[in-house]
Amino acid sequence: MRTLVLHPVQSRDTDREPRDALAEAVSLADALGLDVVASDTVPLARARAGTLFGKGKVEEIAARVAEAEVGLVIIDGPVTPVQQRNLERAWKAKVLDRTGLILEIFGDRARTREGVLQVELAHLSYQKSRLVRSWTHLERQRGGFGFLGGPGETQIEADRRALDERIQRIRTALARVVRTRGQHRLARSRVPYPVIALVGYTNAGKSTLFNRLTGSAVLAKDMLFATLDPTMRAIPLPDGRRAILSDTVGFISDLPHQLVAAFRATLEEVLEADLVLHVRDIAHPESAVQAENVRAILAELGIGEAAQARMIEIWNKLDLLPAPDAEALALVAARTPRVHLISARTGQGVPALLDALAADLAEPTSEETLHLGFDQGRERAWLFDRKLVRAEHPTEDGYDLDVRWTERQRSQYRALR
Helix, strand or coil: EEEEEEEEEECCCCCHHHHHHHHHHHHHHHHCCEEEEEEEEECCCCCCCCCEEEEHHHHHHHHHHHCCCCCEEEEECCHHHHHHHHHHHHHHCCCHHHHHHHHHHHHHHHHCCCHHHHHHHHHHHHHHHCCCCCCHHHHHHHCCCCCCCCCCHHHHHHHHHHHHHHHHHHHHHHHHHHHHHHHHHHHHHHCCCEEEEEEEEEECCCCCCCCCHHCCCCCCCCCCCCCCCCCCEECCCCCCCCCEEECCCCCCCCCCHHHHCCHHHHHHHHHCCCCCEEEEECCCCCCHHHHHHHHHHHHHHCCCCHCEEECEEECCCCCCCHHHHHHHHHHHHHHHEEEEEEECCCCCCCCHHHHHHHHCCCCEEEEEEEEECCCCCHHHHCCCCCHEEEEEEEEECCCEEEEEHHHHHHHHHHHHH
């Protein structure tokens, strides 16, 4: 569909460059496969209640829409239902605001049943807010039965009731998902492996880093919201232990509150994680602004300052920086606690990151000598596979092994016997 993307610019908008915000909106449209024929920033001194823009600007845009044969106008910002209705009439084209656009992308990308339910819940919550008296059919009343039936209910009331019923059914289904996820976390706690969660702005390189650390083939493209459904894989740490790495949905500025609420069950993995890696696109001109957006959403999810203090920042896409900038950032990262400069695409800096993860997740260790018989090959292999054996001494009836391990690893070993 031929699409025009508009980014309203108000005087109070000081946190983002209008040019960069417009580029992100165009990228969102591209991610949905739309044919963006034009894009522009639109100065907005004051938002009009009925049309958002002033009369002259509405007529000017209407001429552009007609000339370019545009079928969809995306407004990169909030649009009320009344404004949407009036603009669609004036421009004779479909109008979609930023929230609606992101919801469309999520609806297109969700694959698992949980993801589909979450996106549908967000869609229905959004649609419910759009049920205004925009069309005459919403004002018609259904008559009651008999002479005392009264006027009956209006179409808008019937539509709202149908939405409420569907929303309740989805929430019931998602409640079962929450219980299932809780059972999975309980099962993992019995293993138990530490959990490392990846978070970050969309297109920061989380999936690329996930693939680099796990050897998986999760979709990783230069595209906003390339992946939605969370993925978990085991990764080996340099000290022989294993951890579970969780890749979560990317965040974005002005993320619709419907989506934050709907994906809360998925993002609970972040709340339960032993360590959170905040992946940043350090080559992006708005990297600092994006990082603040991520921290704000994490705070909304209930991850407070104490939990964020255990977060490690990953400055990714080092390979996209000019050599002088990369060298200067390397000096800054070296002096900044809990910051690592890497390139997930080339692997530069990843070994040092893994060493830091192992050190951060390290537990107190103790040394012990174990005697294993020749028939205990399974236990011996388990110890060597996790690199716990410091030395081995053959005996007449087996082996004496000097091991160094944590209390958790000792409990796991005893569970084998």
